[in-house]
Amino acid sequence: MLSSAQLIEFANNNGIPLWALNASIALVMAIVVFAICGLGVIVFVYMERKVSADFQLRWGPMHVGxxxxxxxxxDALKLFSKEDVFPRNADPWVFRLAPIFMFLPAxxxxxxxxxxxxxxxxxxxxxxLYILAITSISVAGIVMxxxxxxxxxxxIGSLRSAAQMVSYEVPRALSIIGVVMIAGSGKLSSIVGAQHIWYAILQPIGFVVFFVSSLAETNxxxxxxxxxxxxxxxxYYNEYSGMRFMFFLFAEYIALMSASALTVVLFLGGWHGPGPEFLGPIWFLVKLFAVIYVIMWIRWTLPRFRIDQVMDLGWKVLLxxxxxxIFITGIIMLVI
Amino acid sequence: MDLIKMSRVKEQRVSKKTPIKQDLDKLEQSLELELPETDKEIDSLRTEELIVNFGPQHPSTHGVLRAVFTLDGEIVRKIEPHIGYLHRCFEKIAEKRTYAQFVPFTDRMDYISAVLNNWAYSLTVEKLAGIKVPERAEYIRVIIGELQRIAAHLFSLGTMGVEAGALTPFLYFIDEREKILWLFERVCGARLTYNYINIGGVRADVPEGWLEDALSFVHHLKKSIIDYDKLLIGNYIFKKRMVDTGKFSAVEALDWGLTGPPLRSTGVAYDVRRSDPYSVYPRMDFDVVVRYNGDNYDRVIIRSEEIKQSIRIVEQAIEQIPDGPIMAEGVSRELVPPIGDAYGHVESARGDLGYYIISDGTPKPYRVKIHGPSFGNLQALPAMAKDSYIADAILTIGTLDTVFGEVDR
Incomplete structure (x- = not known):
């Protein structure tokens, strides 16, 4: 929680205004999450390279460290030190802001x-609701x-992604409604708290729809x-190089992390697991990595759909x- | 396009020849006046066809194809392939080299299946000079040629997967191809451009134990190709992407001069190994693979099935191979064929590969004309991929399996 009673008391005693306290806590938290993101991205990219290598009869990176x-x-140092190539006819502001718009929502x-x-x-x-609203902003980044x-x-790429993300937003949001109906709350911690049986088991259709549309959402x-x-x-990131390109990569993997984390929270029981309660974060991490592994497995096995087939799947099957x-969940809840 | 249309409409309006036309114009003008503001805005929005240059440096053009796509949204209205980025004047060079000196140049044409180019050229020169190739050499040519065909088809299947978005099968196919390249390396020391099949036979006999290794490799491939079929060709998404895209009928295919897998996918059983047999192919028992739908999926499946047939041929050839010399007697490097001309062709991995050579009685050919199957197959691309999605057009380029060393020569 942002402001506990002790902290407020400490601030009052030392003459620190409340807004400064809140701002500093927010700043610290942002830095902590950013550090976690950076670490996470490094781990996930390394994992992706090793997993793909394993799938493809290769070793993957072996020589550095x-x-x-x-x-x-x-690699990160290399991308940092590269020249910032700016296309001659590009829109300066839109071009520069796009990576940030991609990165921030995730x-x-x-x-x-x-x-x-x-x-x-x-x-x-x-x-x-907050997550659903926030993650749909990233499409603006892609279009920009x-x-x-x-x-x-x-x-062409950005138009495709706009169409795709807008279409999959709908089934993704609707698939969550079943979870909200059972848990009776939109608060993520109370959804996990109410989840003594995994919602993936109680809501198999919802889980599949959510997982597939999460894949589409995160491209x-x-x-x-x-x-x-x-x-x-x-x-869409054809023209980007160096640090801006890295930002796109960063955003992509954080979006992957956030989508997988949401899958774990909503459907795979969050921090629940055998053993004492303090093991919760570890169980969460184990589940998170399992989901990410499955996503990588899918990526390195399957060919991709064509744009009209993607639209068909979204609107005619998943929706x-x-x-x-929702209908089945409603009827069962009425009966029970 | 739209601008041209609009200007034409304007011209017609100005001419005003018939009274009906005048009335129509008046009606139109009055209608235009009545349009509310928002509708006018919508009318003034232009939809424009986008012209995009795919290539020559594009990941999926198999070399240096530059294709100009005219796009209407996601749909390709027109494709113009531009070739010539890899032109190296091989036909002209041939006129300045002796017959034996030109063999290494043939390697550089279809560099994915180089040995088959060696073979087609040597076959034609042998026809021209009346050279009889020893039996063992013919069998080695068949074994090497079929292994090369397998390698080329594996490569093609792999790149097809990459174009459809499946990156992993490519590595499996490349791994198998690598084993074939090792076998070739042991025979002739080269991995890609072999210069192995020469006029009058082959350059060197296979090393000891090589035939057994080749046999054990094809046995291994026979088992693993079933898994690869399941992984790539049997995949639901891959099927969904491929079936009924880039469709061509048998009549169209013959009109455009397609050969090889693209022709056989439309139901025409034309395979030079059967239609105009050469070497020891008449003694081999194999099927000409034919499919009838003529779409991208059939073109892919044919390649996979042909690998299985090639495995059968290699097995039989290794079983039947006799001992003996590997080079015809009396073939010198200063070969002087009699005055005349000859046409020889083989079934390469892409199709009907032909050489036409005219000799004027000197050590150098008067003219060498090469008929590359990729060139014939590529020219059907605009007709084949018209009005399809961008993704399908890219797949069609892939399934035609053109190699640009051969298109441009």
Whole structure:
């Protein structure tokens, strides 16, 4: 929680105004979450490279550090030190702001994730709504990147992603309603608290719809149409290089982390697990990595859909399934 | 496009030849006046066709194809392939080299299946000079040629997966191809451009134990190709992407001059190994794989099935191979064929690969004309991929499996 009684008392005794206390706590928290994000991204990219290597009869990074563990730090340093290439006809502001617009939503959606019992930065009453609202902003970042960089491939990629994300927003939101109906709350910590049986078991349809649309939301395979390297040469971030490119990569993996964390919180029992309560965060992490592994497994196995097939799947399959899920949940709750 | 149309409409309005036309114009003008503001705004919004340059440096153009796509949203209205970025004047160079000197140049044409190019050229020169190739050399040519076909088809299947977004199968296919390249390396020391099949036979006999290793490799591939089929070709998404896209009928395919897998996918059983047999293929028992739908999926499946047929041929050839010389007697490096011309063709991994050579009785050919199957297959692309999605057009380029060393020569 942001302001506990002791802290307020401490502030009063030392003459620190309340707004300064709140601001400093928010700043500290933001830095902590940013550090966690940075670490998480390094771990996930390393994991992705190792998992993909394992799938593809390769070793992956092996030379920098033990089993290539320092490879990503070297890569990050390289990207930092690269020249900032700015396309001649690009829109200066839109082009520069796009990576931030991509990065921020995924980043601040982590603020409401309950990692363990009581371990959460800001436990909002409308946490679920907040996440749904925030994560849909990132599409603005993609569209900005596409239009700002004055590149035809980027425009096509960003249009694709706009269509895709708007379509999958709907089934994703609807698939959560079943969970909210059972838990009786939109607060993420109380959803986990009420989850003695995993909602993936109670809500199998909702879980599948949510998982598939999360893949589409985060532009992961088989829905990575906006960045298809075979057709659009990396789509919307075609013109980005160096640090800005790294920001896109950063944003992508944080979005992956946030979507997986939300899956764990809503459907896989959050911090619940055998053993004493203080093991909660560890169980959360184990589940998080399991979900991310499955997502990577899917990415490195399946081909990708075509744009019209993606739309068909979203509107004609997932949306009716999500509605059916709400209907069934409602009837069962009436009966019981 | 739209601008041109609009200007034409304007011209018609100015001419005003018939009274009906005048009335219509008046009616239109009056209607335009009555339009509310918002509708006018919508009318003034232009939809424009986007012209995008795919290539020559594009990850999925298999080399240096520059294709100009005219896009209407996600749909490709028109494709113009531009070729010539890899042109190296091989046909002209051939006129300045002796017959034996030109063999290494043929490697650089279809560099994914180089040995088959060696073979087609050597076959034609042998026809021209009336050289009889020893039996053992013919069998080695068949074994090497079929292994090369397997390697080329594996590569093609792998890149197809990459174009459809599946990156992992590519590595599996490349791994198997690598084993074939090792086998080739042991035979001739090279991995990509072999210069192995020469006029009159092959350059060197296979090393000891090589035939057994080749046999054990094809046995291994026979088992693993079933898994790969399940992984890539049997995949639901892959099927959904491929079936009924880039469709071509048999008549169209023959009109456009397609050969190889793209032709056989439309139901025409044309395979040079059967239609105009050469070497020891008449003694081999294998099927010409034919599919009837003519879409991208059939073109992919044919390649996978042909790998299985090639495995059968390699097995039989290794069983039947006799001992003996590997080079025809009396073939010198200063080969002077009699005056005349000859056409020889083989079934390469892409299709019907032909060489037409005219000799004027000197050590150098008067003219060498090469018919590359990729060139014929590529020219059907605009017709095949018209009005399809961008993603499908890219897949169609992939399933035609053109190699640009051969298109441009």
């Amino acid at each position: 033990w089993h290539g563990t320092l490879q990503l730090i070297a 980043f601040i959606s982590l603020m409401v994730m309950p990692i363990g019992p009581g371990i959460v930065i800001q436990d909002l009453n409308v946490g679920l 990147a596409g239009f700002g960089s004055y590149n035809k491939f980027a425009v 992961r395979a088989p829905f990575d149409l906006p960045e298809t390297e075979a057709e659009l040469v990396n789509g 009716p399934l999500a509605l059916l899920n």
